[in-house]
Amino acid sequence: MAKDSSFDIVSKVDMPEVTNAVQQAQKELVQRFDFKNSKSAIKLEEDKIVLISDDDFKLTNVVDILESKLVKRGISLRALEYGKSQSAAGDTVRQEVKLVQGIAQEKSKLINKVLKDSKLKVASSIQGDEIRVTGKNKDDLQAAIALLRKEDFGIELQFINFR
Template identity: 85%
Template sequence: MAKDSSFDIVSKVDMPEVTNAIQQAQRELEQRFDFKNSKSSIDLESDKIILVSDDDFKLSNVVDILESKLVKRGVSLRALDYGKVQPASGNTVKQEVKLVQGIAQDKSKLVIKAIKDSKIKVTASIQGDEIRVSGKNKDDLQAVIALLRKEDFGIELQFINFR
């Protein structure tokens, strides 16, 4: 008797890598000449990163430094959701960057629609902030993974628990 095979589609951020990237970016801010006597900082608060700098130009440089460190640590930039630049105390500007964890309901529906439109014989169901795909044939499941890797849903997808 062949049992159904399945895998889960998730969108998670590796938080230790984010922490390491932020620490590297902070060190670079301390060492760079163009940030001497600057009020620039990068802080991590649970699921968001707070960027502070003297003006918009320096804030964009801080963003570039952070993004380069995140990419080097293997963290996808699709997991970042940038907020508006706001004035902060002491003539500085502040920007919040949320780390997107999990697949939102609307994105889940887009992923499931793409799977159903492909006519591959699998079933997909939303389970909280992840999607479970199951089918009788493992080749069909691998075809779904290949299909989803080609598509762009605006979020980073990982495929786990392949059974």
């Protein structure tokens, strides 16, 4: 039984939950009194959310509504990358919020470095936008997961396929 155990490190967003959160936020925008007769809107596109509002103050309120709905649906706010607020047509402001999917190359290298410096008997390899960690001992793999959870890489990490 010299079979190696492994797990994958990924950073993914559950898109059906994001869709539900955006729909809930849109409903709240329609119902709230302070947004009555306002041009505020939240739109979900492929891998981004577009926020539109009358001015920067209302835009921050729209962001707060969206974030509260995302947190309630279990989506980490670390998966959001905010763009700059821009002027748009009709005296409105617009902001794009990108949904971060996958682990960027620089972050993957940083995670590999942390695992190598930890002196745990595990090996890690970058496979596209995810990382596979292997080791002979499951306890070492669990220690690696605990170590990575303590570190702050600026993205939300999920640990899947633990075998």
